[in-house]
Amino acid sequence: GQNIDQPTEMTATEGAIVQINCTYQTSGFNGLFWYQQHAGEAPTFLSYNVLDGLEEKGRFSSFLSRSKGYSYLLLKELQMKDSASYLCAVRPYTGRRALTFGSGTRLQVQP
Amino acid sequence: DAGVIQSPRHEVTEMGQEVTLRCKPISGHDYLFWYRQTMMRGLELLIYFNNNVPIDDSGMPEDRFSAKMPNASFSTLKIQPSEPRDSAVYFCASRENSSGTYTGELFFGEGSRLTVL
Numbered sequence: 001g002q003n004i005d006q007p008t009e010m011t012a013t014e015g016a017i018v019q020i021n022c023t024y025q026t027s028g029f030n031g032l033f034w035y036q037q038h039a040g041e042a043p044t045f046l047s048y049n050v051l052d053g054l055e056e057k058g059r060f061s062s063f064l065s066r067s068k069g070y071s072y073l074l075l076k077e078l079q080m081k082d083s084a085s086y087l088c089a090v091r092p093y094t095g096r097r098a099l100t101f102g103s104g105t106r107l108q109v110q111p
Numbered sequence: 112d113a114g115v116i117q118s119p120r121h122e123v124t125e126m127g128q129e130v131t132l133r134c135k136p137i138s139g140h141d142y143l144f145w146y147r148q149t150m151m152r153g154l155e156l157l158i159y160f161n162n163n164v165p166i167d168d169s170g171m172p173e174d175r176f177s178a179k180m181p182n183a184s185f186s187t188l189k190i191q192p193s194e195p196r197d198s199a200v201y202f203c204a205s206r207e208n209s210s211g212t213y214t215g216e217l218f219f220g221e222g223s224r225l226t227v228l
Contacts, residue, residue: 033216042202042219043154087154091215097142097206098167099217103153 002026004102006088011108012078020073020086020105028093034062034073035087037104043087047073075107083109113137115220117203123226129191132223134203135184144204144217145178145188154202160186172197193227200224 003025012018024032031050035043049055049064049071061074073086085106089099116135124130136143144159158168163180171178175194180186190197204217 031215033214042221043217044219045214045216048214048216097161097215098144098156098159100156101146101154 002090002092002100004088004090004100006086006102006105008103009106009108011110012075014078014080014109014111016078017074017076018078018107020075020088020107022071022073022088022102024069024071024088024090024102026069026090026092026100029066029090030093031091032062032064032071033089033091033099034060034071035089035101037085037087039084046086078109080109080111083107115203115205115218117201117220117223119223120221121224121226123228124193125228126194127192128227129189130193130197130225130227132188132201132203132225134186134188134220136186136203136205137218138184139207140205140218141208142206143180143186144206145186146202146204146219147199148202148222149199157188157201190225193225195227198225198227 005023033048034046036046037043047062054063059076064071085104087104088102118133142161145157146154148154156170158178160180178188200222202219202222204219206217
């Protein structure tokens, strides 16, 4: 089976840095994704990690440790528009194209 | 590209009625997914297709749910009869076949918000 854990809610201040953690236990592993979802909207792709290490993309970075079953999403220079839910998702094994999603972390950015 | 298109965006119906949700994937995408999102259970996979063939329907809750993909540009998710516990946002997503370093990200439609009274 698969189990993906993320904090339910986080609050941060505009301009600050926030780290959203994700731990997973899956039968096999073939990639970890982060998606952003604003209220009432569809999830949109943010980042992808399949090897250990840090992937940086502008203000957003994502880290993966496969041995620990752990990832984090780092958001720098927070803006009010970053208030959204952040979903961690795992592709369990090669050949399975569907993603298994965590419940998401709702981030509230305050002025 | 128009992206993944879903209809209806909102549906309110009464318990026992049939509900049909529709999806048009991005042209050229070989995979189509139906997910359901609720506050309690998050985003759950219901079923996915590859080249119009159902690959995994283990997430379909029960026989009241059925999904079809008659061609590469159209899929339906049907609930008959509907129940209040089916109230959720139903997302359709599509993706290309993997090749090289392609990540295989999913592209989601805007969702169909279903309320069963």
